[in-house]
Amino acid sequence: MNLEKRSDEVFVALDPIVSWGDEEIAFVKRTALASPRRRARICAHRSNDDALHEMIIAIAASSYIHPHRHIDKAESFHIIEGEVDVVVFDDAGVVTDVIELGGAGSGRRFYYRLSHSAFHTLLIRTEYLVVHEVTNGPFAPERTLLAPFAPPEKQQHAAHEYMKRVAGQVTKFRQARHA
Numbered sequence: 001m002n003l004e005k006r007s008d009e010v011f012v013a014l015d016p017i018v019s020w021g022d023e024e025i026a027f028v029k030r031t032a033l034a035s036p037r038r039r040a041r042i043c044a045h046r047s048n049d050d051a052l053h054e055m056i057i058a059i060a061a062s063s064y065i066h067p068h069r070h071i072d073k074a075e076s077f078h079i080i081e082g083e084v085d086v087v088v089f090d091d092a093g094v095v096t097d098v099i100e101l102g103g104a105g106s107g108r109r110f111y112y113r114l115s116h117s118a119f120h121t122l123l124i125r126t127e128y129l130v131v132h133e134v135t136n137g138p139f140a141p142e143r144t145l146l147a148p149f150a151p152p153e154k155q156q157h158a159a160h161e162y163m164k165r166v167a168g169q170v171t172k173f174r175q176a177r178h179a
Helices: 022-034 156-177
Strands: 003-005 010-013 039-043 052-060 068-070 075-081 083-089 095-102 111-114 119-124 128-136 144-146
Touching (some): 022 039, 022 052, 022 128, 052 119, 075 083, 075 095, 083 111, 083 128, 083 156, 095 111, 119 128, 119 156
Parallel strands (some): 010 039
Antiparallel strands (some): 039 052, 052 128, 068 119, 068 144, 075 111, 075 128, 083 095, 083 119
């Protein structure tokens, strides 16, 4: 596959027909491990202006995904490898839903779609998570709002402590849901 490097963690597939397999998954995992933010992606779309964005993304468990929401966008994940809890919050930072996802055969659901604007983050339960993500374009960074109730990505210690608290909230949420 012919790839164009756009940054340390973003690559774009240049072939007229894009297909992904074990080689590409191994590539995004290796690249995520070497990336400062511990994530990497290969985009099947060539431009941020494209109407449809598809990518495979590898994220290490140690990567912090600042809770965020998208304005006028939907996103879906199909899990290729790993397990994750997609944690959904209200505007005050209270957990309102947890979607437990894993690869086919894991006993977890392997697909989800978020069709409305809600704050969400990923609590990765395995060493890596590899997903096929689909969302509508164009990509406009100002259309993604970072949650004010969570620390910024650059505050690594605070982000790590915050995610430990989120993990505790997820455990309580699950217990309440199954009570």
